Amino acid sequence: MELDNFIWDFDGTLFDTYHDILKSLLQTFSEYNLTFKKDELYRLIKKQSVGFATEYVGKVYGLSGSAILARYHEIERVNQQDPLPYPGTVAVLKQVQASGKQNFLYTHRDKHVFDYLAQHGLKDVFTGAVTASDDFPRKPDPSALEHIIKTYQLDLDKTVMIGDRALDVNAGKNANIHTIYFDVDQFHDDAGADMVVSDLNQIQNVFV
Known part of the structure; x- marks a missing residue:
């Protein structure tokens, strides 16, 4: 498999953000006098999403999700x-760029994601990006990926979507590109990805 274009998810794939995501969600629920087991809530937001969790809780407790x-x-x-x-993360992103290949970002986080990337000198390693601020349908809808592919005239056979959740993999499949599942939590929820890795360096060793 020869790959030239690497489309990356952000949360839980490139950056370890889920500690504060979970902390913030628990804090939010506590303001509504709701309590949940931390490990069960974590699995829910990784298998689904924070939006799914808040909507579900809203329906169950008669609140506004x-x-x-x-x-x-x-x-x-x-x-x-x-x-x-x-x-x-830093090594593989920079190696992709140094090899004349391209990194792209596709995240449900808003444009503040660029601040996080800049803090670690990674903002300029991306050729393009789609964030929540661009207002595309959420994964696994392929619209955002198709936008990246069309805008940058990417070869489908040489393009891959990389993420830590099944919805990342399914978004890639729906866009007819290759997929890599980063099994950072050993949840084994790979949705039939073309490749499964537990360490991002495995991507560097195999493809770059």
Whole structure:
């Protein structure tokens, strides 16, 4: 498999943000006098999403899921000050660029993601990006990926979507590109990805 174009998810793939995501969600629920087991909530947001969790809780408890989600975003923006890249993130992104290949970003996080990348000297290693601020349908809808592919005239056979959740893999499949599942939590929820890795350096060793 020869790959030239690497489309990366951010949260849980390039950067270890889920500690503060989970902390913020628990804090949000506590404001509504709701308590949940930390490990069960973590699995839910990794298998689904924070938005799914807030909407589900809203329906069960007769609350506004959108209001809960909005409050979560306020809290998470305060808590998530300086997330750290996973081991291998910096090396593989820079090696892709140095090899004349291209990195792209596709994240449900808003444009503040560029601040996190800049803090670690990674903002300029990406050729292009789609964030929540671009208002595309959420994964696994392929619209955002198709936008990247069309805008940068990418060869489908040489393009891969890399993420830590099944919805990342399914988005890639729906866009007819290759997929790599980063099994950082050993959840084994790879959705039939073309490749499964537990360390980002494995991507560097195999493809770059």
